[in-house]
Amino acid sequence: MESTRTKQAKDRWNWLWEWANPVKFMALSGKALPWVIGLTVISLTVGLVWGFFFTPEAINFGSSVKIIYVHVPSAMMAINIWVMMLVASLIWLVRRHHVSALAAKAAALVGVVMTVIALITGAIWGEPMWGTYWAWDPRLTSFLVLFLFYLGYMALWAAIEDPDTAADLTSVLAIVGSVFALLSRYAVNFWNQGLHQGASLSLDKEENVADVYWQPLVICLAGFVLLFIALLLVRTRTEVRKRRIHALEMRERMADA
Amino acid sequence: MIALLLRDLRLSVRAGGGFGLGLAFFLIVSVLVPFGVGPEAEILARIAPGILWVGALLACLLSLDRIFQLDFEDGSLDLLATAPVPMEGAVVMKALAHWLVTGLPLTLAAPLFGGLMSMAAPGHWWMFVTLLLGTPALSMIGAFGAALTVGLKRGGLLLSLLVLPLYVPTLIFGAEAATRGMAGLDATTPLLMVAGITAGSVALLPFAAAAALRINLR
Amino acid sequence: MELVVRDLTVARGGVPVLAGLGFTLGAGEVVVLRGPNGSGKTTLLRTLAGLQPPLAGEVSLPPETIAYGAHADGLKAQLSVAENLAFWASVYGTGEIEAALGDMNLSGLRDRPAANLSAGQKRRLGLARLLVTGRPIWLLDEPTVSLDTASVALFAARVRAHVAGGGAALIATHIDLGLEARVLDVTPYKADPDAGANPGAFDEAFL
Numbered sequence: 001m002e003s004t005r006t007k008q009a010k011d012r013w014n015w016l017w018e019w020a021n022p023v024k025f026m027a028l029s030g031k032a033l034p035w036v037i038g039l040t041v042i043s044l045t046v047g048l049v050w051g052f053f054f055t056p057e058a059i060n061f062g063s064s065v066k067i068i069y070v071h072v073p074s075a076m077m078a079i080n081i082w083v084m085m086l087v088a089s090l091i092w093l094v095r096r097h098h099v100s101a102l103a104a105k106a107a108a109l110v111g112v113v114m115t116v117i118a119l120i121t122g123a124i125w126g127e128p129m130w131g132t133y134w135a136w137d138p139r140l141t142s143f144l145v146l147f148l149f150y151l152g153y154m155a156l157w158a159a160i161e162d163p164d165t166a167a168d169l170t171s172v173l174a175i176v177g178s179v180f181a182l183l184s185r186y187a188v189n190f191w192n193q194g195l196h197q198g199a200s201l202s203l204d205k206e207e208n209v210a211d212v213y214w215q216p217l218v219i220c221l222a223g224f225v226l227l228f229i230a231l232l233l234v235r236t237r238t239e240v241r242k243r244r245i246h247a248l249e250m251r252e253r254m255a256d257a
Numbered sequence: 258m259i260a261l262l263l264r265d266l267r268l269s270v271r272a273g274g275g276f277g278l279g280l281a282f283f284l285i286v287s288v289l290v291p292f293g294v295g296p297e298a299e300i301l302a303r304i305a306p307g308i309l310w311v312g313a314l315l316a317c318l319l320s321l322d323r324i325f326q327l328d329f330e331d332g333s334l335d336l337l338a339t340a341p342v343p344m345e346g347a348v349v350m351k352a353l354a355h356w357l358v359t360g361l362p363l364t365l366a367a368p369l370f371g372g373l374m375s376m377a378a379p380g381h382w383w384m385f386v387t388l389l390l391g392t393p394a395l396s397m398i399g400a401f402g403a404a405l406t407v408g409l410k411r412g413g414l415l416l417s418l419l420v421l422p423l424y425v426p427t428l429i430f431g432a433e434a435a436t437r438g439m440a441g442l443d444a445t446t447p448l449l450m451v452a453g454i455t456a457g458s459v460a461l462l463p464f465a466a467a468a469a470l471r472i473n474l475r
Numbered sequence: 476m477e478l479v480v481r482d483l484t485v486a487r488g489g490v491p492v493l494a495g496l497g498f499t500l501g502a503g504e505v506v507v508l509r510g511p512n513g514s515g516k517t518t519l520l521r522t523l524a525g526l527q528p529p530l531a532g533e534v535s536l537p538p539e540t541i542a543y544g545a546h547a548d549g550l551k552a553q554l555s556v557a558e559n560l561a562f563w564a565s566v567y568g569t570g571e572i573e574a575a576l577g578d579m580n581l582s583g584l585r586d587r588p589a590a591n592l593s594a595g596q597k598r599r600l601g602l603a604r605l606l607v608t609g610r611p612i613w614l615l616d617e618p619t620v621s622l623d624t625a626s627v628a629l630f631a632a633r634v635r636a637h638v639a640g641g642g643a644a645l646i647a648t649h650i651d652l653g654l655e656a657r658v659l660d661v662t663p664y665k666a667d668p669d670a671g672a673n674p675g676a677f678d679e680a681f682l
Contacts, residue, residue: 145422148418148421148422149422152415152418156405156415159415160409162489164489165475168472169405169472169473172405172465173405175465176401176423176462176465177423180422180423180425181422183425183454184425184426187425187426187430187450188429190429190430190433190446247489250489253490260565264551264554264562267558268551268553268554271554272553273553331549331551332546333547333549333550334549335521335526335543335547335549336543336549337549339524339542340563340567341539341567341568474526475526475527475528
């Protein structure tokens with residue numbers, strides 16, 4: 001009885017399946033996930049092992065320099081994930097694709113973990129480099145502020161019961177927050193000129209790190225990107241399923257009323 | 258829309274309206290800091306601009322949740338949304354009312370409270386100018402945060418979590434301008450930045466806040 | 476001046492509650508909405524008032540014609556009766572409150588703070604707000620809650636006068652107002668949450 005009813009409902013909704021994003025998304029992401037996970041494991045293993053064990057120790061810094069293989073990729077991802085959330089939020093506001101909103105939600109936790117990793121590895125690295133775990137260096141401070149933005153964003157998602165309302169409001173917050181995060185970056189730079197070295201990875205600059213360090217770093221960066229995609233897929237799939245459960249529960253409640 | 262401003266101002270001065278609470282809070286902060294830091298005039302004078310700015314910011318934060326929450330609870334926000342007043346205009350008027358009740362008194366009182374922290378002569382003037390330029394942004398950003406959290410039962414704490422990171426640039430430039438001005442350095446850049454943030458907030462945030470309100474009323 | 480509703484689906488919390496609803500409300504008409512609690516009358520009125528978007532269907536009405544009367548009256552306890560009313564009068568740009576005060580039998584209470592009004596008096600003040608809007612189409616959600624018999628009669632008389640003057644009213648109510656009104660029972664339009672009768676009702680394929 002139950003199964004025939006579900007089947008009927010499915011048939012009636014068939015036309016929707018043609019362009020139903022969540023369904024397509026679930027199918028496609030299900031197929032892609034094993035590959036992404038495999039590539040992640042390979043690239044992270046290669047990059048990290050190479051970086052940790054097969055690079056020479058730096059003259060000034062000793063082996064502490066090897067933390068860049070975690071620090072730099074996580075810092076890069078912390079920023080890029082926020083940008084990805086902003087884009088996903090915009091897509092949700094304009095096109096109303098639910099997967100987009102759920103992907104932004106799913107990305108936030110990964111982003112905040114990346115931010116924390118960047119902050120912690122930065123502190124660990126900072127001790128031998130600058131002689132202190134924490135300094136109000138502009139870049140560290142910016143990451144602390146970014147961490148607060150992530151917290152606020154996630155707290156807003158958690159606080160609102162209705163999923164569409166939550167998606168709308170967090171999207172608005174992501175847009176406004178991005179503007180203010182950029183402003184904060186500029187403000188913090190202005191406020192304290194800082195001790196941080198320049199970007200480790202600018203291609204056209206003299207201060208670029210040496211090739212021996214650079215090659216494994218690129219692999220680590222790719223590994224972190226893949227790791228993010230894998231986590232994002234897993235978490236978005238969970239969110240889609242949770243959303244589906246929510247929809248079913250709502251229908252059940254309405255049917256009882 | 259002027260009617261809305263007048264009504265909000267009238268409500269704030271009636272019993273339970275909370276007028277002056279922010280100011281009292283600001284005074285208490287300015288008194289407590291010397292207790293914590295010690296009475297040395299030099300140290301106090303040096304940290305005074307920062308303390309006054311942080312104090313003003315927190316005092317502003319105190320009353321933010323009232324901007325829309327009360328109207329939401331008694332149903333007048335629903336009725337306002339169906340009235341011939343653009344939501345954006347209503348947001349601006351509410352933020353303006355909040356500023357007149359909170360930000361402006363703080364701005365006027367800051368030079369006075371600066372005296373409590375042994376602030377030297379040009380410092381008063383700089384506190385006044387930077388707060389005058391900066392507090393409207395605090396009210397406007399706060400109104401945006403209040404619009405986001407208006408439908409929530411316990412929105413107060415969340416509101417602080419959302420709004421405080423947004424306050425960072427205003428605080429940095431405002432306090433920096435005051436500190437530089439007091440020390441006799443060139444404060445043009447931070448001053449312009451504070452003014453720019455205020456202008457940008459007042460111009461753009463009403464749209465974001467109105468959108469958030471409409472979403473919350475759905 | 477006509478409110479036309481075609482094939483309307485309205486939702487509460489993302490779930491459709493009424494579907495396929497259609498009716499017309501013309502000048503000089505009163506339509507009474509009926510239906511059990513939770514059947515979606517309030518949701519329908521909020522949708523018509525423009526507070527929430529419909530899931531499907533069409534609502535057509537001339538701009539700036541709606542006055543919405545919700546469950547809550549939107550009164551400020553610290554303001555007097557006259558101040559409360561004057562605020563709404565100036566929001567709607569009419570400015571004149573004496574007639575409305577008199578009509579809803581509030582003239583004697585004009586300087587009393589709304590905090591000190593009884594529930595029925597508050598409701599009367601809330602209804603007086605409708606009179607100062609100058610809007611032709613009233614959308615009223617349970618307007619007679621906490622009104623006594625005399626006040627209900629007073630309110631019915633106001634609605635009658637409004638309609639006689641070319642206005643219209645859509646009223647969700649359970650009691651008989653003694654008005655010449657068309658009854659619209661929303662029960663048959665109840666959306667079947669299991670049916671696919673409301674495309675787009677759920678998020679594309681969260682099914």
